[in-house]
Each structure stands twice: as C-alpha cells, then as structure tokens.
Amino acid sequence: MIERTLSYSENPGRSxxxxxxxxxxxxxxxxxxxxxxxxxxxxxxxxxxRYHLKLTRNNKLILTK
Incomplete structure (x- = not known):
C-alpha cells in the first residue's frame, strides 16, 4: 500500500x-x-x-465494551 502525502511549497513566490x-x-x-x-x-x-461495533441510523460507527 502506498500513502500519498501532499505538501505545499514553502517558498511564497512559487506555486x-x-x-x-x-x-x-x-x-x-x-x-x-x-x-x-x-x-x-x-x-x-x-x-x-467482547466489544460491539454498531452502525447507527446516522451511518456512524460506535464501538462499546
């Protein structure tokens, strides 16, 4: 797997x-x-x-013990 990191130039005159x-x-x-x-x-x-991973009605995930 490759992670791509975007960093902007630190030179303010250069885009x-x-x-x-x-x-x-x-x-x-x-x-x-x-x-x-x-x-x-x-x-x-x-x-x-044991942990419970639940999907809520708002499409969020909740992990509880």
Whole structure:
C-alpha cells in the first residue's frame, strides 16, 4: 500500500505542490461493509473481552465494551 502525502511549497513566490510517496508498514484497511456483512452490528473479541461495533441510523460507527 502506498500513502500519498501532499505538501505545499514553502517558498511564497512559487506555486505548486510536491507529491511524496511513502510505503505504509503493516497497516491493513478493512471496509465497514466487510466487517458488518450487510448487518448493523458485529461482536469483536479482544484479549478475552467482547466489544460491539454498531452502525447507527446516522451511518456512524460506535464501538462499546
């Protein structure tokens, strides 16, 4: 996966931008649709504890213990 970072020129008389590409180490991206599998709640086990990830009516995510 490549992260793209946009940084603007520090020279005030010069316009434009610089595009830098940096590899991201071991960061995974999982869509909420994939996690929820067409539902609105999923249980997540972490170190013997259970967490609830819920999709609200306003399309927000809430994680509770």
């Amino acid at each position: 434009g931008s610089l595009l830098l590409e940096q590899p991201i180490s071991s960061v995974r991206s999982i869509s909420s649709e994939s996690l929820l599998a067409n539902g609105n709640e999923v249980l997540i086990s972490h170190q013997g504890e």
